[in-house]
Amino acid sequence: MDLQIQELQFPHLNIPITIHHVITVVPAGPIPVGSGESLYLSNLDDMIGARVFTPTVYFYQSSTLSSDQKPVATILREALASVLVPYYPFSGRLRETKNGKLEVFFGPKQGVLMVEAYSKLAISDLGSLAVPNPAWVSLLYRFPNEEDYKIIDMPLVIAQVTNFSCGGFSLGLRLCHCLCDGLGAMQFIGAWAATARSGSLVTNPKPCWDREFFQPRDPPMVKFKHVEFMKIDDDSNLTSTLWEVKPVQKCYRISREFQARIKQLAQSDGEPVCTHFDSMAAHVWKSWVKSLDVRPLDYKLRLTFSVNARKKVTNPPVKDGFYGNVVCVACATSTVSQLVQGQLSAITRLVREARLGVSEEYIRSTVDYIEVDRPRRLEFAGKLTITQWTRFSIYESADFGWGRPVYAGPIDLTPTPQVCVFLPDSDASPGGSMVVCICLPESASSKFRELLCQIDPK
Template sequence: MESCIQELHFSNLHIPVTINHKFRVHPSSPTPADQSPHHTLYLSNLDDLIGARVFTPSVYFYRSTNNQPKNGESLVLKRLQDALTEVLVPYYPLSGRLREVGNGKLQVFFGEEQGALMVSANSLMALADLGDLTVPNPAWLPLIFQHPGEEAYKILEMPLLIAQVTFFTCGGFSLGIRLCHCMCDGFGAMQFLASWAATAKAGKLIADPEPVWDREAFKPRNPPMVKYQHLEYLPIEERSNLTNSLWETKPLQKCYRISKEFQCRVKNIAQKQDSSLVCSTFDAMAAHIWRSWVKALDVKPLDYNLRLTFSVNVRTKLETLKLRKGFYGNVVCLACAMSTVDSLMNDSVSMTTRLVKEARLRVTEDYLRSTVDYMEVKRPKKLEFGGKLMITQWTRFDMYETADFGWGKPVYAGPIDLRPTPQVCVLLPQGGAESGGDQSMLVCLCLPPAAVHKFTRILSLNDCT
């Protein structure tokens, strides 16, 4: 394997965690929700589409400081809790709950027994016992709080923000966060996290920019006008061997560090193969990952149509609608590229890159409006995985820079376990206190054990492109 692409490994371990306390955190001063016993908030169709009805889990690791006092654990917990009570004033919707109203539409409501949930926990292990802290590891799941017996995808009447602080014997700790995707997209989540961290660090409320709700900006048109086919949401009959390969076996979570040099090389290959192609690095890398994945899984039949979906931030593409600075709701659309298995196996990387680029460029403000109206008319009830690879870009988020609560940048910031949704590939930034400005990215995805070697070889360009 080339030195500029490195397969990463994580430790298979069991992390014993003892939950000490669970407590609700409420806004420190009155909010609009306190002014009316029936206060509710509207969620847009971008907020409550089926793909957003999940909790996004992430974990942040912090090493101990040399001058940490003996009561360091209580001070850490107090700083995080005090800052959260302050931040929940401007971000008070995160202290609410979700319920369904007419036609399955979601709504935020408020009551006395609400608020965010914080959990204090301890482990008898040290951070050094956890192995490489730069590689997402499914073994870290105990660091994210879940209610005993909690059903999958449950979001109704759940705390919309759940934070678990786990202290290790070395003095280091982790902050495990579950944030409901209905309340904000990745950019909105980073805005909230930055405010919480800055408030903790400064000891006073810092909300810059001031959070803006304004979800009514994305109300559907009357009557709705669905102008596009929206292949990203259409059910496709699963008549390939993908389901058996990924869902009925025990897939392995794999992670690769891809250097900036290698990313540029893939882009250059695509553009040299087609002199008329001008693409982004993401276009080329997404195409290369998709093709490598399909080849490694040896998908059959060859005439089967496969889809690649990925989120596009539409904030920069809004022309007639101008959102106020500080808007933290969902402003993303799914782009969808489609190709037969045969084409992905045999066409050049430039042809697949063009498909990805065209899918990305199709997502405009008009496409977003059509998506909102499509959800109003169809309101899909389940996630469609048929013939699909979904790429999620976390490389666009300043996860490390925004998560300094006063203890420096985290050693790691990001997701944990991809295996529950094995058709998702996550692109992560190489960051953290010890990264030294490395511009590599991490490619994390799930593979059947029999496909790992082949995928690694193809991804490394030790194969025909």
């Protein structure tokens, strides 16, 4: 194995917890909407991939806590109540209107949820905190018998503070993706953290709702095929290979030097410069498909990934402090044979062209496409989705007064085994190594690791 790629292990354990309190947190002051009123959500907020809760967990060591402070849960709860005044939409609920479209509405008994829990374990008993661990699932609150993907009439922020016997704690968060994309979530969490540190409300930048900015055109004008949403016949063995056996989660630390070598090999002479994401996404996609031995060879595969479109929108620009979804799903396509036999530079070109294809017109076309043909389900046929978290300030934004978390990020990819996540390395400086997490059948994991470590332009 190349020394610049390290497979990271995580322990299999059980984390028993006791829930002490389940508290509804409401805004600490008046908000500009009343019971019975509603707020518009854009079609970017309402696309099928956003109808989920994004689960994350943050760990904080006991050495960062002060004995003369209020209890951690109290500090976080009071700060959250303060932040819910400017971020008041999070205190509402989602409901469907005509044609299945979502909106945020406000009723008499709403607010967000905060859970206080305790574990007899110490944080040191959890082993490595370097990578997501499915065993951490008990650190995120779910309602008894809660349905998968349920978002209607649910609290839009669900926070669980778990105190460990050593004095450290974790903060498990479930934020509804319909209200914010990744950058918007960092803005909200950053305001919450700054407010907790200071003891008074801090919002910089000032939050902006303004979802009408992405209203569909009248009449809608869909100018692209939007292959990312299309239903494709599942004529390959890919989906059955991943879903018929329980996949395992694998995580790899990729050094900056290895990423640079892959980028150098992926760059074609005379073509626009590719990014580290372009080349690493191409390398992972190729390695994943080859390790799974996908058949038939003429089957068309899709690689999808979200593109931050804030800088693409210029007429007029997105307002400062806007925390809604401003992401488009880019989609690269390739037959199996072109992918497994093609050069890395050719595959990287597909990824780069898909990324650069997200223009202002593409964004408006996406909004109109969802208005005309609102997708009702996620399509998995022939697809790998890569989610890039390395661009988020997930560690920097989460200093609630006890320093940076020792880990910040997701916990478990196995419920969605066709998703790969690029994470910032908790031990690295910004722009350094990253962690790639992906799900595979156990039978394919050794082959994937071997392919991932290869430095080979073919």
